[in-house]
Amino acid sequence: MKLKLFCIFLISLWLTNCQKEETETKLSFYYWKTRFSVSKFEMEFLKSNQVKKLYVRYFDIDLNDTGFAVPVGPISFEKDYEHFTIVPVVYIKNRVFTSNKTSIKSLSDKTIEFINQINRFHKLQCTELQFDCDWTKESSQKYFQFLEMVKKETNLTISATIRLHQIKYYKTTGVPPVDYGVLMYYNMGKISADSSNSIYQRETADKYIRYLSSYPLRLNVALPIFGWGIHIRHQQVEGLINKMNFNAFIGDTNFILKNQARLIAKRNYIKFGYYFMKGDEIKMERISHNDIIEMSEDLNKNLRKKPGEIIIYDLDSINLNQFKNEGKNFKKILDYF
Amino acid sequence: MKAKTLKRFLITFSVIVAFSYVVILACTGEDWGWFGYSNFSPEPFADKSYSPLFYEPYEMFYGIGHDDSYANRFNDEITSEWLSYCGAILKKNQLEWFLLNDSSIKEISDLFAYQTSKQSNVSVNKWTGKINLQDQKIKDFIEFMYYAKKVENSSVSYYDPWNYEETAKPAKTDSKLTNQLLKKYQTVNDPFLKNRYWFQYSKALFYSDNPNNLIAFFNESKNNVPKNTLYYRVLSYVAGLYYKNKDFARANYFFSIVFDNCVQLRVVSAYNFHPQEESDWQKSLQMAVSNDEKAALWALFGYYADTERAIEEIYKLNPKNKHLDYLVTRVVNKTEETSQTEIKESVSSYKSDLKKKIDSNVL
Numbered sequence: 088m089k090l091k092l093f094c095i096f097l098i099s100l101w102l103t104n105c106q107k108e109e110t111e112t113k114l115s116f117y118y119w120k121t122r123f124s125v126s127k128f129e130m131e132f133l134k135s136n137q138v139k140k141l142y143v144r145y146f147d148i149d150l151n152d153t154g155f156a157v158p159v160g161p162i163s164f165e166k167d168y169e170h171f172t173i174v175p176v177v178y179i180k181n182r183v184f185t186s187n188k189t190s191i192k193s194l195s196d197k198t199i200e201f202i203n204q205i206n207r208f209h210k211l212q213c214t215e216l217q218f219d220c221d222w223t224k225e226s227s228q229k230y231f232q233f234l235e236m237v238k239k240e241t242n243l244t245i246s247a248t249i250r251l252h253q254i255k256y257y258k259t260t261g262v263p264p265v266d267y268g269v270l271m272y273y274n275m276g277k278i279s280a281d282s283s284n285s286i287y288q289r290e291t292a293d294k295y296i297r298y299l300s301s302y303p304l305r306l307n308v309a310l311p312i313f314g315w316g317i318h319i320r321h322q323q324v325e326g327l328i329n330k331m332n333f334n335a336f337i338g339d340t341n342f343i344l345k346n347q348a349r350l351i352a353k354r355n356y357i358k359f360g361y362y363f364m365k366g367d368e369i370k371m372e373r374i375s376h377n378d379i380i381e382m383s384e385d386l387n388k389n390l391r392k393k394p395g396e397i398i399i400y401d402l403d404s405i406n407l408n409q410f411k412n413e414g415k416n417f418k419k420i421l422d423y424f
Numbered sequence: 425m426k427a428k429t430l431k432r433f434l435i436t437f438s439v440i441v442a443f444s445y446v447v448i449l450a451c452t453g454e455d456w457g458w459f460g461y462s463n464f465s466p467e468p469f470a471d472k473s474y475s476p477l478f479y480e481p482y483e484m485f486y487g488i489g490h491d492d493s494y495a496n497r498f499n500d501e502i503t504s505e506w507l508s509y510c511g512a513i514l515k516k517n518q519l520e521w522f523l524l525n526d527s528s529i530k531e532i533s534d535l536f537a538y539q540t541s542k543q544s545n546v547s548v549n550k551w552t553g554k555i556n557l558q559d560q561k562i563k564d565f566i567e568f569m570y571y572a573k574k575v576e577n578s579s580v581s582y583y584d585p586w587n588y589e590e591t592a593k594p595a596k597t598d599s600k601l602t603n604q605l606l607k608k609y610q611t612v613n614d615p616f617l618k619n620r621y622w623f624q625y626s627k628a629l630f631y632s633d634n635p636n637n638l639i640a641f642f643n644e645s646k647n648n649v650p651k652n653t654l655y656y657r658v659l660s661y662v663a664g665l666y667y668k669n670k671d672f673a674r675a676n677y678f679f680s681i682v683f684d685n686c687v688q689l690r691v692v693s694a695y696n697f698h699p700q701e702e703s704d705w706q707k708s709l710q711m712a713v714s715n716d717e718k719a720a721l722w723a724l725f726g727y728y729a730d731t732e733r734a735i736e737e738i739y740k741l742n743p744k745n746k747h748l749d750y751l752v753t754r755v756v757n758k759t760e761e762t763s764q765t766e767i768k769e770s771v772s773s774y775k776s777d778l779k780k781k782i783d784s785n786v787l
Contacts, residue, residue, distance in 0.1 A: 151585070152492070157585040157586070158585055158586060161588060161591055197586050200586070201586055201588060204587070204588035204589065205588050208588055208589060323762075341702075355730065355733065356702050357699050357700070357701055357702045357705050357729070358701060358702065359700065359701070360698060360699070360700045362728070362729035362730060364730065
């Protein structure tokens, strides 16, 4: 009898732990420009979708000409930032942590101080920080040491971005010592002239998604709404057209729409600062609302716990225009979690 | 002539490659893959002043990577011109100290203060006996350097990248300085100094809170100044302002004039030249008043966008145009890169594969 009761107790305990935590998932956005200024259209979109938090790229860190780590492209805040909770994000190039000129203690001290300087200058405060680095096995030790030092020094909530390959191979590349990770669920494929979509392709995601349930760190999720054009010449990638205004190209009579994803230049032509030769193709890679739903459903099935936050990359009118029809219903993607 | 030269380059390069292949095979008897080496060196075929603009697939500029000479590009020329002006009253090392050394700022300020106050100071004591502080040319030089160093405070800023305030608020020139410089430009009679005050005033306007004032000043004064390096430096400031004001047609037109006439600023103008739309590119072409001006626009277009087309257009305008050589080297090197093919069984099959890969328009 006692054994039966004990077994029932154990089973109940197990069932309780198996249930995903019932917390409300929130919606937030990444802001990834060097001048912070939110347009009226962007503000209305955020307000109607009850977005109160922005993850703002404060600066990058990269090696300068003499091999020392320096901040690059620090942000300047112009207006409307007081309406939001701002989380500073610092993007650090992997080579910073493989360089033998980088002192981790010095880097963490300088990074914290630089964030504080930006906050003091613009009268901002923050309760958490996020770091974005595509670390490798070789750089993991130093990068994790950096994160530990920042956490110890600031006592703030620290998060780090995690890429799909770092999920699958976490036993090799390690798990960052942070309060939570943010899964970057985009940029899955290679930029190429073929018909694949380098931003999101379900077949590519499938190779990684099943490993989510065994990842030992709590994860929030970053989903893409951006798009770009791949400029192709003679079946070779010529360049990337960032923040491509798809409608402006589709409506331009100097281009023919080959299919939903491809344009062909009818003649030699300059547009938006890019030079197109006759016959050049533009592969339009973009994310649809159905893609977002598909991603959300797949993630919901595979994540160990319900994410506390979905962070959309990134806040920009060109990106939001693609979701004009969804408007205030954009936040309904949270229903899929 | 230039089209034939291009064909000769391509044939020469393919023969060299084929010969190298034969030598390698003869020496080793093994199969060697194509490792992507270039067999065409552009240097013998174009003036060395064009070398940063030779084809470079991975960096912005050939040989130098990126342009980092903005602070010292004109040092030699400036020193030489002042040496010529000052004659024997200043030695070269003394001139270089005042012109090029940041540590001279305090001493220049002290020596200038002495001119008005007549009160000696540490710097006066240092330089008495070395230079004649009573000589009018020395006085004019010191006064000029005093103002020039103040402008330089805004134009060449050294800051600690880990200091956010220094990056957030670059120093601007103030109206007191710009007014002083304008007065000097208007009242000085010596043509050498007048030209230099014209430049410093223009530069001070560019680095002020109202840089667009430079456009009006340049338009008023451009016909009264010699078309020398200082002129083209100011013209490139003006081009930059037009670009910032989104008048891309005028900006690119002026950058092409700088490119055509000032060798030292070719890298700067190539870097900044950037048509945004077909319409502004056509407008730039319409602004050109001569075939050479049109050719300069195409020469930059050839660097930025379509080298083959640029060669065709320039050849129609002037088959002897000075920019054709460097453009031809770019075509050869780029063709070499894109037409690389695996060396197979024989030289003839290699040449046949190569010929298929080379764009017929290029040939």
